[in-house]
Amino acid sequence: MSTALPSAARVGLSRGGLELRQFFREKDAVVFTFSLPVVMLVLLASIYRDTVPGTGVTAGQIFAASMIAAGVMSATFVGLGNGIAQDRDDGTLTRLRGTPTPLTSYFLGKVLLVLLVALAEVVLLLAVGRGFFGLVLPTDPARRLTFGWVFLLGVVACALLGIAIKSLARSAKSASAIIMLPFIGLQFISGVLVNPITNLPSPLVELGSVFPLKWMAQGFRSVFLPDSMTFQEVAGSWEPGRTALVLGAWCAGGLVLCLLTFRRRTRKG
Template structure:
């Protein structure tokens, strides 16, 4: 009689979750971790609001012939800075911290794809940015007379400026955070351009035409200037276009520059993250 050897049935391992499902799960984790860090939450949400209150309280002039006060202009522009604070600053520091505490190294040893990690970060900044914008709109509306538009096309403009701005600034934050050698150095590297760009992008200086031409040209290279201009086109009347460099809101150019930064930011992320992984093994 021929003996047969039977091999035990090998239970197949469960398939890893899809990148989208993993990203949603990671996003929930990121949100819980973010809101547990009270100091980070307070800094992220309070800095743009404090800057808005200070600027709008100091400059109370009304633009002749328009009925638009300086507080309304600062409120519209500060939305862009609030988004940059919630994306570029928070995400850049977060990526550097994940590198320091070993999160990124442990991630490479798990079946979770890197795509899910980044999707989780994007979900985090989307939620935080939206909350930041709601807070700034409430302050601008309640204290400085910011008028919320009723035309659907203006809210459509708000939507694409918001989404493109969040993606562009988030990708830049990831790239800068990947370049930082440590979480401590990341803060200095990130805050310098964040503060400087607010001056040369027409956020803290009103109107932007008061800036020297070379500074305006430098600010026009980066997304913050176009985000601020896009939000001014949503919340300010068309009579205010004379304060813009081109004398118009330039929606087409705004969309083109922000989309270009989304594409360029993605390339920068891939390059810097690959460099970080090769250096840290």
């Protein structure tokens, strides 16, 4: 009598638990993942202490709202890109092909890992922003809903890009350099490390507007900052519809990139 194999979703959930245990065993990776956005926030908010005239909003609050987007991208784009490259180098993906575990379950486990890590990163950044820089947590249901969909779309978009970019790295050692370069560069041209974003030259603003980090940062600023701060945005408004459209497009485009890069890698293999 044959026994039915568990579904891909069930295997993926089990794989997610395994990924979490492996992640927290790597103390160095845990410290780096959670400390980098927090350290950047503390440094920026300590250097720039001015208050925006007529709003009562401090630079620390603006950086705190924007850095949440960088924290999400750090946990997803950087974490997945490095993690999958490492699994490819140490033979994990090769051994996986010799088991009944579908590749879908492997990626589902990875996405569950970065989703929970990103959520923990956001909670940490909110605690630091609230405790040290007076970041106001939203009570309006509409703002909370905005936080939810910006977070989820941002996680999916950056996770898919992290999966896709791993194909550019020939080894796990080179993956870190290839991934960190766009991650750091995008923080400058997306209005995370530069406040306000309108201080950037127009070509850089246009380039940053192509990628999801700029829209994530703008979306989170719309959640945690008053509407009086819209004058610092490029369009003079929060643009929630355009934010959702761009992030949704990157989710679809990221999926296509994942399929293309995976098929190319499979043919080479």
